[in-house]
Amino acid sequence: MVLEKLGRSLDNAIRKIRRLPTVDKDAINALIQDLQRALLSSDVRVELVFEMTENIRKEAMNTKLQKARRKDFVVKLVHDELIKLLGGKPAPIRIKPGKKNVILLVGIQGSGKTTTIAKIAKYYKSKGYKVATLTTDTWRPGAYEQLVQLSEQIGVNCYGNPNEKNAIKIAIQETKRAINDGIDIIIADTAGRHKEEKELMKEMAILEDKLKPNEIILIIDGTLGQQAFNQAEAFAQTTNLGSIIVTKLDGTAKGGGALSACVAANVGIRFIGIGEKIDDFEEFEPTKFIGSLLGIPDIKSLVQKVQDAEIDIDPETLRRMVHGKFTLEDLYLQLKSIKKVGKFKQILAMMGGGNIPDALKEDAEANLAKWEVVLGSMTKLEKESPKIIKKTRKRRISIGSGVEYSVINKMLDQYNQMKKFMKRFIQMQKKGKGIPGMPGIPGGKAAGDFMKKLGKF
Template sequence: MKDLTDSLSKLVDKIRGASHIDEETLKEVLKDLQRALLKADVDVKLVYELTKSIEEEYRKEEPPSGISSKDYLLYLIYNKLISIMGGETEAKVELTKRPYVILLVGTEGSGKTTSAGKMAYWFSRKGYRVGLIETDTVRPGAHDQLRQLAEKLNIPFHVDPNSKDAVDIALKGLEKMRKEKVDLIIIDTAGRHRNEEELMKEIKEIYNAVTPDEVVLVIDSTMGKQAAAQAEAFNRNVPINSIFLTKMDSTSRGGGALASVVRTGAKIKFVGSGEYLEDVELFNAKKFVQRLLGMGNLEELMERMKSIEEEDQVLMELSEGKFNMLTFMKQLESMTKLGPLSKLLQMLPMTMLPAPMRSLNDDQLEDAQIRMRRWLAVMRSMTREELMDPSVLDASRIKRIALGSGTTPKDVRELIRQYELMKKMVGELKRSQRRLGRFIKQ
């Protein structure tokens, strides 16, 4: 991935170094982006669609107030790259039962057994007790490799080099792991290619026998855009729930593999980036793109853009007469970003302020600031359901929210009263606008 990172970092520097983004600079930047992605083996059609959408959006929209044309172009590139690498939703790991069973599948040489060890390491570090089972009766040394990984991690394992019945090995392994009371069981299988019907038949039999909670397909990222065909082929035979991409450190084609797999609808969960067990991480498209772009110097820009988007969303919701606790929270967060309340009030004309706020002294302003911070703590302890519909807040929920936010039930009820007051004001404002509209039409 180093080549892609180097190319995109140079692209960022080029945009930053431009005096302004004129027509010629925009075309150069988009061509450089196309070259970098094509070199990383990203599909040609996808590259074209990506750069076309960046160009159209850049020409169509004016940069938000306070954002330069250079920063806006960087922001668009960042967002579009995230979209082709999987979107902003972070991979999730949930063991919904004990023991939770994961079946690893993939072609020969993709790094399944090593990936089994890396996953075992990752889950062990999270406090789970993990067990490994090796069902590969084809590859010489598969059992020894898994045994060595398990012993290194000091976790239970099951191998049977004398058996040629992969299903029997899997079932006996499951029985052993249940006796060991493990939280997670990872079953490694033999490597297989799409034309190896016997091996594909075997994996179906293992799947039906062990009924895993999750099937993880291990893909070698050196395959580039061909990774999509592999994901689709396996998915026709067993339901693939998630993907483990290996060798992301040793190939310039990793971006192509990642983008093509995402396009199939598959969820990338883990990424392996080295030979050691600890060289594994939960996949996060946002962080991945940040590394590609050398995002250290761009983080502040992204925060500013996010803040502007949130403020625009709040204004739109208010103009439409929509108001819930989530809108209220966004309002307060936007206000706190502007600094102390006293300074904020100084920036506003006196005629814009409600009468009671025009005569507040410093102590009263400080008290208001403290209440705002307390209310934010309360709202951040609420579920999304509660923020969207505060009417569900009963005594039990209020007690839980108070405990989680380090406040009291009295504080939570104070927030609810303030929210109801604000909601009423927004409703009255909307009704006034409608009445004014009817008057103007007459």
């Protein structure tokens, strides 16, 4: 496993907390200590470690939760903070079929560029692209032969010119040749350079200018630990870095430091190298990676569960909802505050089943920004009694907000559906009957619980 030692200590820390009958103050403090020890011994920068553990402590201590939900909540906190530490996933490199597509690898000597070229070439080949490698390394003896050999192993062409000493010339001529040969993606190797080597750093900037790569990827040796920060920063200053690949994460205790250092330098990690062989390569998926570090392969569903449970509905809105006084603005505010319609659906599900008005499923979320503008052009009366919004008012609102009719209509439509849904729910509740269209929910146990909950407000 990658970062085995860190994984083992994080796994132990999480296991300990999950085994406890309740998560109290002492348990949180013990977890914080375990996390600090684990991350520091993985060479993560002290400030980062303290910042993240302090965040966990604050959130864990200050959030009031039912006992049963505390454990998952705390695990999710750890997950969220580790994601922050290791960064999100960079967007995929955009490849334009039939056009020139170049991925340029840079990095200091021995970081693993040439090996990684072959790994990336194999990755894109397996996605169905016609891939070739290109070497511009005129410095290291045998650089050309090394890449030819690796390319043969994965069955792709290698472009280069061992008789030419000018890297820029090679880059221009050989890229042309590859494009003429119908290559979709050229993965270009460069000579190893040091951030102090001004000439080579300059050459790299020219290569960038001439090749106009889709992305420049910096290769960083994971055994450097937090030293990776200086390197990432220095390269980011000279070129337009797109992402980083951290290599040699197999068998180094400092991997956590290297990964977090890259993120601290503001560059996302795209892949990780986990061995010398071509297949020892992984796309960097933060959630999956952290799941395996924490010993919870299915961390995604745990996180989802906690997120779903964090429904935060304003009690006043709830009260208005059940008394049939739900306004257009309430709908907007509610959608906005919970951000995801998914959560809103959950609230509705609590009211009696999964039968949610169709219109609320997708569009509401996407249209929120426009709704805001529309609401700004409405009078108080219109927001409270949207049924008075007929043709003339719609025209005025549309002109005032600059939002097209269709959005206003949809907004009103969604509001009406919501209102109808709630009215039906309330009627059925009063009669103690089931809810039409929701078989098997005689009044709905969930609905009953929901009503009880409402009684508290």
